[in-house]
Amino acid sequence: MNIAMHWRALTTLDLPAVEAIAAIVHPTFPEDTAVFAERQRLYPEGTRLLELDGKPSGYILSHPWRFAELPALNALLGVLPADADTYYLHDLALLPSARGTGAAAMIVGDMLRHARAAGFANVSLVAVNGSLPFWYKHGFRAEARPELADKLNSYEHAARFMVRRF
Structure with a gap:
């Protein structure tokens, strides 16, 4: 049985689907719809929706940011920094x-190519929910940053700051 798999641009009409997916995939990391909407509005190039057989089945939210300055969970950004020096993967949920299905590897590859083409020297993220092996497979490495300990612990005790350098 073949499944039709397609990542497409995320629109404001998709926000209820994103909220529903987030509630299932990240129940311990709740974020308001306003956070999803703002990420989509601030950097639409970094937001995508996964459709499997036409049904919303995942999303990614990403944007330029400052290296090792993690956005707080469930917080609005206001604006993207003019001096952004990393491409930040805020959330990947399937x-x-x-x-x-290979959907996660597909979108990670797309976002890495986007970040490199945009001139970023690295891509960073916070790994949660036991996702360290997945990110490691895609070239990310955990970096010890004692100054980020409190922020990382606000996600979960096992959260790790990870970086993929080009």
């Missing part, structure tokens, strides 16, 4: 039905 429903269980989308896991194992």
